[in-house]
Protein backbone atom coordinates (compact mmCIF):
# COMPACT_ATOMS: atom_id res chain seq x y z
CA UNK A 632 0.00 0.00 0.00
CA UNK A 633 1.14 3.56 -0.68
CA UNK A 634 0.23 6.23 1.86
CA UNK A 635 -1.95 8.94 0.41
CA UNK A 636 -2.93 12.44 1.44
CA UNK A 637 -4.01 13.26 4.98
CA UNK A 638 -7.65 13.94 4.10
CA UNK A 639 -8.89 15.00 7.53
CA UNK A 640 -8.37 14.99 11.27
CA UNK A 641 -11.46 13.85 13.15
CA UNK A 642 -12.24 15.90 16.26
CA UNK A 643 -15.04 14.93 18.64
CA UNK A 644 -17.10 17.65 20.26
CA UNK A 645 -20.03 17.68 22.68
CA UNK A 646 -21.44 20.81 20.99
CA UNK A 647 -21.16 21.12 17.21
CA UNK A 648 -22.34 24.74 17.03
CA UNK A 649 -19.86 25.81 19.70
CA UNK A 650 -17.08 23.94 17.90
CA UNK A 651 -17.93 25.64 14.59
CA UNK A 652 -17.85 29.02 16.33
CA UNK A 653 -14.44 28.17 17.82
CA UNK A 654 -13.00 27.25 14.41
CA UNK A 655 -14.38 30.43 12.84
CA UNK A 656 -13.64 32.89 15.62
CA UNK A 657 -10.49 31.54 17.24
CA UNK A 658 -8.87 29.64 14.37
CA UNK A 659 -9.92 31.97 11.56
CA UNK A 660 -11.65 29.32 9.45
CA UNK A 661 -13.70 30.80 6.64
CA UNK A 662 -15.21 27.69 5.01
CA UNK A 663 -17.26 25.30 7.14
CA UNK A 664 -19.69 22.87 5.53
CA UNK A 665 -23.28 22.58 6.73
CA UNK A 666 -23.63 19.88 9.42
CA UNK A 667 -25.37 16.66 8.39
CA UNK A 668 -26.37 13.42 10.12
CA UNK A 669 -24.80 10.02 9.44
CA UNK A 670 -27.26 7.79 11.34
CA UNK A 671 -25.50 4.47 10.57
CA UNK A 672 -22.40 5.80 12.31
CA UNK A 673 -24.32 7.60 15.05
CA UNK A 674 -22.77 10.97 14.32
CA UNK A 675 -23.55 14.47 13.17
CA UNK A 676 -20.68 15.81 11.08
CA UNK A 677 -19.34 18.93 9.44
CA UNK A 678 -16.02 19.82 7.85
CA UNK A 679 -13.75 22.81 8.38
CA UNK A 680 -11.62 23.54 5.32
CA UNK A 681 -7.97 24.49 5.52
CA UNK A 682 -6.28 26.07 2.50
CA UNK A 683 -3.52 24.74 0.23
CA UNK A 684 -3.61 20.97 0.46
CA UNK A 685 -7.21 21.04 1.59
CA UNK A 686 -6.86 18.83 4.64
CA UNK A 687 -10.03 19.24 6.66
CA UNK A 688 -11.05 19.06 10.29
CA UNK A 689 -14.01 16.72 10.66
CA UNK A 690 -16.12 17.83 13.62
CA UNK A 691 -18.08 14.91 15.10
CA UNK A 692 -20.87 15.01 17.63
CA UNK A 693 -22.96 12.07 18.86
CA UNK A 694 -26.51 11.50 17.61
CA UNK A 695 -27.34 9.27 20.60
CA UNK A 696 -25.85 7.66 23.70
CA UNK A 697 -25.02 4.58 21.60
CA UNK A 698 -22.76 6.58 19.32
CA UNK A 699 -19.05 5.74 19.43
CA UNK A 700 -18.52 9.47 19.84
CA UNK A 701 -20.69 9.43 22.98
CA UNK A 702 -18.33 6.82 24.46
CA UNK A 703 -15.34 8.96 23.49
CA UNK A 704 -16.90 11.99 25.20
CA UNK A 705 -17.37 10.02 28.42
CA UNK A 706 -13.59 9.60 28.49
CA UNK A 707 -12.91 13.10 27.09
CA UNK A 708 -15.74 15.42 28.17
CA UNK A 709 -14.34 18.44 26.32
CA UNK A 710 -13.96 16.44 23.13
CA UNK A 711 -10.65 16.19 21.35
CA UNK A 712 -8.65 14.56 18.61
CA UNK A 713 -10.42 11.35 17.59
CA UNK A 714 -8.90 9.94 14.37
CA UNK A 715 -6.69 10.59 11.35
CA UNK A 716 -8.03 9.83 7.87
CA UNK A 717 -5.68 8.96 5.01
CA UNK A 718 -6.58 8.54 1.37
CA UNK A 719 -5.70 5.44 -0.64
CA UNK A 720 -6.40 4.79 -4.32
CA UNK A 721 -8.00 1.35 -3.78
CA UNK A 722 -9.95 0.56 -0.62
CA UNK A 723 -10.05 -3.23 -1.16
CA UNK A 724 -6.30 -3.41 -1.67
CA UNK A 725 -5.77 -1.35 1.51
CA UNK A 726 -8.17 -3.60 3.45
CA UNK A 727 -6.20 -6.67 2.36
CA UNK A 728 -2.95 -4.95 3.30
CA UNK A 729 -3.98 -4.20 6.88
CA UNK A 730 -5.71 -7.57 7.29
CA UNK A 731 -2.54 -9.38 6.18
CA UNK A 732 -0.67 -7.54 8.94
CA UNK A 733 -3.23 -8.69 11.50
CA UNK A 734 -4.45 -5.18 12.18
CA UNK A 735 -7.90 -5.17 13.74
CA UNK A 736 -10.40 -3.54 11.39
CA UNK A 737 -13.44 -2.04 13.11
CA UNK A 738 -16.62 -3.02 11.30
CA UNK A 739 -17.17 -3.39 7.58
CA UNK A 740 -16.07 -1.16 4.73
CA UNK A 741 -18.77 1.51 4.59
CA UNK A 742 -19.55 4.74 2.81
CA UNK A 743 -17.96 7.65 4.66
CA UNK A 744 -18.83 11.31 4.93
CA UNK A 745 -17.19 12.10 1.59
CA UNK A 746 -19.27 9.49 -0.23
CA UNK A 747 -16.36 7.10 -0.77
CA UNK A 748 -15.72 3.74 0.96
CA UNK A 749 -13.86 3.84 4.27
CA UNK A 750 -12.80 1.56 7.11
CA UNK A 751 -11.27 2.13 10.53
CA UNK A 752 -8.23 0.40 12.05
CA UNK A 753 -8.04 -0.17 15.82
CA UNK A 754 -5.82 2.34 17.64
CA UNK A 755 -4.18 -0.44 19.66
CA UNK A 756 -2.73 -1.82 16.42
CA UNK A 757 -1.80 1.65 15.10
CA UNK A 758 0.50 3.11 17.76
CA UNK A 759 -2.46 4.56 19.59
CA UNK A 760 -4.07 6.36 16.66
CA UNK A 761 -7.56 5.41 15.46
CA UNK A 762 -6.94 5.43 11.71
CA UNK A 763 -9.52 5.88 8.97
CA UNK A 764 -8.57 4.65 5.53
CA UNK A 765 -10.68 6.16 2.77
CA UNK A 766 -10.74 5.81 -0.95
CA UNK A 767 -9.63 9.04 -2.59
CA UNK A 768 -12.64 11.19 -3.45
CA UNK A 769 -12.84 12.98 -6.78
CA UNK A 770 -11.32 16.37 -5.95
CA UNK A 771 -13.18 19.13 -7.66
Ligand code: CO
Nearest residue numbers: 641689716763
Ligand atom coordinates in the same frame (compact mmCIF):
# COMPACT_ATOMS: atom_id res chain seq x y z
CO1 CO B 1 -13.33 10.68 9.49
